[in-house]
């Protein structure tokens with residue numbers, strides 16, 4: 173049995189500050205390459221580890237192009253929703269998202285907690301389970317989202333999780349899960365996404381843990397500049413388990429597509445906003461329409477035009493987000 177696993181493409185039409193290329197064209201080239209790999213290896217099914225989209229409200233024109241590629245993968249695609257596919261990091265919101273639209277159009281098959289898919293090929297049988305992103309996932313002491321049982325009736329169990337799974341201890345104030353916390357799982361292979369840097373393949377007592385890293389590079393951190401996006405081809409057979417990491421040919425070297433300028437610009441912007449906050453003390457905006465707030469900003473004294481334009485941008489993007497939420501709630 174052959175299975176293709178990839179994670180975190182973050183498909184979007186939005187331009188990232190960290191990118192010098194056209195992110196959408198690049199990510200679609202990568203998705204097309206992964207689709208071609210699924211045909212080349214004639215995989216029995218595909219798995220995506222979540223964050224298919226960068227946002228739950230991705231534009232319909234972008235979603236329709238994503239559908240065009242994903243529906244043409246060789247065989248079915250199973251997926252767990254990621255933190256970016258839904259809002260509130262809660263898979264219960266799937267029906268109100270573009271991810272949900274793709275699932276209801278049968279382009280993808282989402283996996284939910286408590287569900288077991290039984291897949292058979294020849295004399296090999298496999299149990300497939302998944303844990304979508306959830307705000308509570310790492311907090312549970314029993315780590316139940318990560319741990320599955322495997323019935324005697326199946327040869328292999330694969331579990332897919334969109335969660336903060338790492339090899340080594342992370343910062344204390346960030347909830348995370350260590351591979352060593354979940355080695356009592358009965359899954360033969362635990363596949364994870366969410367952590368874009370990934371950790372490759374880790375084997376402990378014959379159990380495999382794998383995060384190949386994100387297909388999309390959405391930030392220009394120093395680690396991302398060095399990282400080559402990869403997918404995983406899983407072979408299950410008489411000789412056991414083999415996980416093969418395959419680098420994507422369509423992914424250019426980091427320095428050719430990623431720019432540090434955005435990170436530096438953001439630091440400057442934050443410093444400027446801090447200055448603005450200090451000046452904001454004692455200032456009261458008129459209650460009423462957003463237009464009144466813009467007028468009040470215009471009238472502010474002792475504030476530079478640049479600061480005013482940054483504040484106007486922030487307010488208009490907040491307003492846009494608010495309007496989107498209104499239309500989603502109405503629908």
Ligand SMILES: [Mn+2]
Nearest residue numbers: 180223254366
């Ligand atoms: Mn992600």
